Amino acid sequence: MKYSFKNDYSEGCHPNILKALLETNEHQQNGYGLDDYSIEAQNLIKKNIKNYDAKVYFVSGGTQANIIVISAFLRPHECVISADLGHILNNETAAIEATGHKIISIPTEDGKINPKQIQDIIDTHQNKPHQVKPKLVYISNSTEIGTTYSKNELQILSDFCMENELYLFMDGARLGNAIMAENTDLSLEDIAKYTDAFYLGGTKNGALLGEAIIINNKNLQPEFDFHIKQKGALLAKGRLLGIQFLELMKDNLYFQLAKKANNHAMKIKEAFANKGIFFYTENFTNQLFPILNLAQIESLAENFDFYVWKKIDEQNSVIRIITSWQTQDIAVEQLTNKIQEF
Amino acid sequence: MKYSFKNDYSEGCHPNILKALLETNEHQQNGYGLDDYSIEAQNLIKKNIKNYDAKVYFVSGGTQANIIVISAFLRPHECVISADLGHILNNETAAIEATGHKIISIPTEDGKINPKQIQDIIDTHQNKPHQVKPKLVYISNSTEIGTTYSKNELQILSDFCMENELYLFMDGARLGNAIMAENTDLSLEDIAKYTDAFYLGGTKNGALLGEAIIINNKNLQPEFDFHIKQKGALLAKGRLLGIQFLELMKDNLYFQLAKKANNHAMKIKEAFANKGIFFYTENFTNQLFPILNLAQIESLAENFDFYVWKKIDEQNSVIRIITSWQTQDIAVEQLTNKIQEF
Amino acid sequence: MKYSFKNDYSEGCHPNILKALLETNEHQQNGYGLDDYSIEAQNLIKKNIKNYDAKVYFVSGGTQANIIVISAFLRPHECVISADLGHILNNETAAIEATGHKIISIPTEDGKINPKQIQDIIDTHQNKPHQVKPKLVYISNSTEIGTTYSKNELQILSDFCMENELYLFMDGARLGNAIMAENTDLSLEDIAKYTDAFYLGGTKNGALLGEAIIINNKNLQPEFDFHIKQKGALLAKGRLLGIQFLELMKDNLYFQLAKKANNHAMKIKEAFANKGIFFYTENFTNQLFPILNLAQIESLAENFDFYVWKKIDEQNSVIRIITSWQTQDIAVEQLTNKIQEF
Amino acid sequence: MKYSFKNDYSEGCHPNILKALLETNEHQQNGYGLDDYSIEAQNLIKKNIKNYDAKVYFVSGGTQANIIVISAFLRPHECVISADLGHILNNETAAIEATGHKIISIPTEDGKINPKQIQDIIDTHQNKPHQVKPKLVYISNSTEIGTTYSKNELQILSDFCMENELYLFMDGARLGNAIMAENTDLSLEDIAKYTDAFYLGGTKNGALLGEAIIINNKNLQPEFDFHIKQKGALLAKGRLLGIQFLELMKDNLYFQLAKKANNHAMKIKEAFANKGIFFYTENFTNQLFPILNLAQIESLAENFDFYVWKKIDEQNSVIRIITSWQTQDIAVEQLTNKIQEF
Known part of the structure; x- marks a missing residue:
């Protein structure tokens, strides 16, 4: 799954x-x-x-x-x-x-x-x-x-x-x-x-x-x-x-959980940024809106579920990645690894 | 308590x-x-x-x-x-x-x-x-x-x-x-x-x-x-x-729990009935509406919480007793004992 | 009509x-x-x-x-x-x-x-x-x-x-x-x-x-x-x-019109009262609620339109008679004449 | 007035x-x-x-x-x-x-x-x-x-x-x-x-x-x-x-009245058009939205009431002229005369 x-x-x-x-x-x-x-x-x-x-x-x-x-x-x-x-x-x-x-x-x-x-x-x-x-x-x-x-x-x-x-x-x-x-x-x-x-x-x-x-x-x-x-x-x-x-x-606890979710997102954000990927908005919370091309989206979709949030043009769309207090470190790692393969 | x-x-x-x-x-x-x-x-x-x-x-x-x-x-x-x-x-x-x-x-x-x-x-x-x-x-x-x-x-x-x-x-x-x-x-x-x-x-x-x-x-x-x-x-x-x-x-489970609540109520009902107490309505579910005099109400209120539901006259009121899936046997026993003292 | x-x-x-x-x-x-x-x-x-x-x-x-x-x-x-x-x-x-x-x-x-x-x-x-x-x-x-x-x-x-x-x-x-x-x-x-x-x-x-x-x-x-x-x-x-x-x-003018409507009603009220007819409520405004028997209702209905307001028993009902600023003197006279025939 | x-x-x-x-x-x-x-x-x-x-x-x-x-x-x-x-x-x-x-x-x-x-x-x-x-x-x-x-x-x-x-x-x-x-x-x-x-x-x-x-x-x-x-x-x-x-x-009658209102508007429309004035929308009904400069608006406002509907820029606004079934011929004539003076 x-x-x-x-x-x-x-x-x-x-x-x-x-x-x-x-x-x-x-x-x-x-x-x-x-x-x-x-x-x-x-x-x-x-x-x-x-x-x-x-x-x-x-x-x-x-x-x-x-x-x-x-x-x-x-x-x-x-x-x-x-x-x-x-x-x-x-x-x-x-x-x-x-x-x-x-x-x-x-x-x-x-x-x-x-x-x-x-x-x-x-x-x-x-x-x-x-x-x-x-x-x-x-x-x-x-x-x-x-x-x-x-x-x-x-x-x-x-x-x-x-x-x-x-x-x-x-x-x-x-x-x-x-x-x-x-x-x-x-x-x-x-x-x-x-x-x-x-x-x-x-x-x-x-x-x-x-x-x-x-x-x-x-x-x-x-x-x-x-x-x-x-x-x-x-x-x-x-x-x-x-x-x-x-x-x-x-x-x-409330703030620790939110911080944890944000930290996860920031790691993923960094991974995207390292690959020169732009974002629809710059974010410091637990939601990310990277603009990916279709190949990138397909590649991520092999292992992860996320929303394709908005079509930009025939080749590119914004996707939405959300992390939470419960997001697993290992999942973040797998995701960032996948991004690095772009 | x-x-x-x-x-x-x-x-x-x-x-x-x-x-x-x-x-x-x-x-x-x-x-x-x-x-x-x-x-x-x-x-x-x-x-x-x-x-x-x-x-x-x-x-x-x-x-x-x-x-x-x-x-x-x-x-x-x-x-x-x-x-x-x-x-x-x-x-x-x-x-x-x-x-x-x-x-x-x-x-x-x-x-x-x-x-x-x-x-x-x-x-x-x-x-x-x-x-x-x-x-x-x-x-x-x-x-x-x-x-x-x-x-x-x-x-x-x-x-x-x-x-x-x-x-x-x-x-x-x-x-x-x-x-x-x-x-x-x-x-x-x-x-x-x-x-x-x-x-x-x-x-x-x-x-x-x-x-x-x-x-x-x-x-x-x-x-x-x-x-x-x-x-x-x-x-x-x-x-x-x-x-x-x-x-x-x-x-x-749903029906067992309801049955348990009803059974508790029926035991309490029997205790009231044994003392010749009348009910506002005859019930076979988990709610009882006995008509008690003020002394009886005060006596029960020493140990139990319940609603005084409706005043009948200066000396008598209807109270409401509700049991649930979680009502304790011991509590029912204490209540029926108390009723027997009327 | x-x-x-x-x-x-x-x-x-x-x-x-x-x-x-x-x-x-x-x-x-x-x-x-x-x-x-x-x-x-x-x-x-x-x-x-x-x-x-x-x-x-x-x-x-x-x-x-x-x-x-x-x-x-x-x-x-x-x-x-x-x-x-x-x-x-x-x-x-x-x-x-x-x-x-x-x-x-x-x-x-x-x-x-x-x-x-x-x-x-x-x-x-x-x-x-x-x-x-x-x-x-x-x-x-x-x-x-x-x-x-x-x-x-x-x-x-x-x-x-x-x-x-x-x-x-x-x-x-x-x-x-x-x-x-x-x-x-x-x-x-x-x-x-x-x-x-x-x-x-x-x-x-x-x-x-x-x-x-x-x-x-x-x-x-x-x-x-x-x-x-x-x-x-x-x-x-x-x-x-x-x-x-x-x-x-x-x-x-507003008050004169209302007064006129009331006066009409009072004349009709008097006609009913003179025949010993009771009213559902005693009224001094432009609405009357006389209690009539079926024969009386039928008789009035030959010449006048009105609501049968409420059934009292098999033989009697309350009717509602409303007068207005525009009610004609002649209509009131015809109605009171009819009532006198009861 | x-x-x-x-x-x-x-x-x-x-x-x-x-x-x-x-x-x-x-x-x-x-x-x-x-x-x-x-x-x-x-x-x-x-x-x-x-x-x-x-x-x-x-x-x-x-x-x-x-x-x-x-x-x-x-x-x-x-x-x-x-x-x-x-x-x-x-x-x-x-x-x-x-x-x-x-x-x-x-x-x-x-x-x-x-x-x-x-x-x-x-x-x-x-x-x-x-x-x-x-x-x-x-x-x-x-x-x-x-x-x-x-x-x-x-x-x-x-x-x-x-x-x-x-x-x-x-x-x-x-x-x-x-x-x-x-x-x-x-x-x-x-x-x-x-x-x-x-x-x-x-x-x-x-x-x-x-x-x-x-x-x-x-x-x-x-x-x-x-x-x-x-x-x-x-x-x-x-x-x-x-x-x-x-x-x-x-x-x-309904359609005649509407036609009359439209006709009035078309006459006024023609007067504006003859002076080279543009409209916000082209209309064939009883509403006109000419784009006038401030001097023109002031001039019309001396004798007529109308809404300034929308500001276009510092010098020009759209006004709204509405005619009706009851608009007087003489008023239309006075308005068109005034427009001709632009």
Whole structure:
């Protein structure tokens, strides 16, 4: 069987989590997120982001987190601004629109948004009340193509949003990878400071499932749990999410796993670079987008699974290689060896 | 610490599941429900219900199952009929209405619906197009108060729905308990035969989370997966649900666990009955609703957790005792001993 | 052809309106409610209710007014409380639920709501976040069965709602009839004082179409026009609504028309009463609900159209007789003559 | 006061309509669209389109028509394809998204859609079920920039939609102008033949308000009236819409009015062309988009109202001139005189 570099959710979970599930299995706990583990995990996250006034909620997946946050924050006539590569735009079966809200798309090269682009949207949405009101800026970090925001970029975006009464919400399905990127200066604490809300992705970084939604803006906290329940996301055995985030947050495991995934990717990146191969975007996280010719793609495909992401021309395509906390050293070695044969 | 009889989701999961999670943890699998375990579990369920044309989907919870099924099946002007005790009416934060559909409530004593009651609703909804169109009958088995449908009752209901072009959907959050009730003659196969769709609850019968939605009506199958994704219910690591249902369905574990829960309840029921205590409803599943006086309630509350469900008068209230697959023999013994002291 | 007492929208509009439409027909005006007539009509209404801080919006019908007000005021997890006879519950094809909000029904005899009933609902909706949050109280004046609120009743309801952070919204499809009822002491000014929002029905009181939504609560005013547009209710030629309300509000025409309709009804009421006929509810507005035997119903049906509203027993039913601003004196005389023959 | 060329809904309605309203005013009629006038108007429209199996419904405005048609036709996971200039995309406050459906935008120069563009969208929406399912193609005729579809273009589009199981829906807010354009060969009958549904705009062509929705596809007809009611669009005095369409459809008044508006525009077009002025799009309907320099714009603005539609560069902008059935000859003459002074 081929080794898969298709995504970062091909395996189960970190062994510590399974161990904790075993150890706690027989303990009776309150349901619906009121269990001891969830409460402890929430406290650990608040400590980690150094914001004890934040509210932390656990849900089972990223689309769910996006649906709940966005529909809870917006009034019916308000809409979302997203980069064109945003997961909510292309990969969630119009889940946001299904809650009644339009998403305005910003064309980007790198999947990131800047204030100038948002200002353009505000300027072209002045025909009130015939146009929707832009109200929430959705960003991803890392983005769908593995790029990240610097501290300065996020701060400027945050200031702009505040001045324009826009909420800033960060999709952190791969937040660990973003924070541990070797080129970043952005910390979890910064993110808690500069966003109204964000989530910390567990599914793609060592958990069986689970995202931790963190609401920093106090005005957006009240009655948020109603929305979780209404959208079908309040697990009876919330302990399953609590236990996992407790393990991930302990001793920085979360960040170690993300670092490991990034390191794997950087090794592979180096192998491609050594062969003079270009990338669609330069990345320091766990996603790589090398531009290969058909022969190279075929050669890799003999032993590895990956997505052919985008056709460039008749001879060349971009492929996507994703590493994870669980990617095996040996698989990385086999892959880099194969690349060296190009 | 007091032993809890508050609900059937106080503990983790059956050890077989943890074992299987451990064993499969490192195997790379496709995401989003296309993993080997999910496919195998789906096949096992189809075999179990003896309907190989059914479609089986796994989601993480009951509210989610209700949202997805109902909103996928109905057009905007169509509505749901439910018994007044239906979970969708009182315990799901108007999740169904949030998808745009009204629920018409039928007053009941036992939480069950019969054709006569549905006919009344049809008769009083003839002012077209000024009233919603009743289109889906939602029933629970076992119900919120632990009662169950007999084979004959379900068959009559099914015939009536078919004649009246109504869909029949069964909420099976506690379907194992219903099927294993000593007074029932209804099999899983019957349910697959007489409903358009139903779900098999895992969360309350040994799983960490998970419900298996089974769609029997072929007209309602196409493109159902879009709805799962749109409502945020398609887990990236669908394997987590597949592995669990695979374990539960193997060697009838699912039914054994439900039987065990029922047996515990029956022992406790006998203890109450021996003391001449009446019940709010007669039950053969894992929920008991004894009517106790305040002194009795206080006495039990010293050692056990349970819900005071409904006040009868100044001196008496109905309490709710729930057993589960995981309820300890010793706890049942302690409880029955305590009851004998009344 | 039989004369119809079926409803109060069987004819066109008051001649003054047609005259004004003719006179203004060629004047160029701004679209979408920014025409001179709409602005003047808004000012006249504010003057009439003695609240210059109110905001006034015109829409084409009652269901539309209910949809827009309720969906604009509520967050997704909040719901409406309504009397069981409320128009939104039974006569609007689940239009409110289609915007995502549940309606909790209060069983009533007279179609009216009191604080005790609301308190009961609050008390039984404390299982947060598993139940919806009651947030808006919807009342009708006059009600679907022609009853009205006294000043004292409305004041008490208003105080209760304020204390419990509930919005109070009055459906005024027949508000003119309510205010002009001979037994009422409630003025338009009172209504503006005691409700967060209400609407003044034009369709059933002399207009071709149109309801004037008045928002008294300043917190609920911002960006309300976006909701009107989004729900398809912002007429390009808003002048049509402005002109009509301008005519209706001038020289108290609106109230004269309602008074005329009520007077007609009172004459018919007297005729029934003189024959010892009982009523389902005692009414002082333009709707009557006499309880007649089959022979009496058949006799009336020879010459008049009306609804048989509710069966009482095999021999008797309640019929509904509605008068309007346009009901002809001669028709009332013919009807009362017929009644005298009973 | 300046004469306005800002839009085609600045005045009231055609005198025939006022006359008919006067004459019918006192006739008692059934409510909610079951009046004699509505039925007669529906028949007249069916005769006009030569499709007696069509269903015709009247609603008060274009946004309302779009909301009702689209939300009635689509299942929750299905979406709309529209040209980027589509009214539903930019001018309706996300009314379609508010019913839960995404709109995919096609970049266009002329506001029109062709099969190639739709095929591209189908091709890029194959990641099922992670992406929405394109299901309805929304086109406008004439478009927002006054262009029109030829018979051949519509036929090709219709064939393509049928092959790909897509519904084809035409927004006909300015359908009269499109059909009466001197360069078109497309008839009303053709439109009824090649679309699943379309609407005939009254508001912008002589009515006070009103659009006639025509559903040609028999599968989409059942229970459509429920959706009209649910969205708040079923007027109690439906006669108001019936009477208007009856007058407009009689003796081809509808088409004469549109022709008159087009003729006015063509005269103005000629005046601009004579001065060597270019247009943003070439138009044969009632909208003109000349590209003027600032001095020219200022000069026109002294005597006329119009929109500055789009800035081209620092010295030039596109303005929008709209004529209507009611545009005065003298105003056209004054405008063309002014243009000749350029």
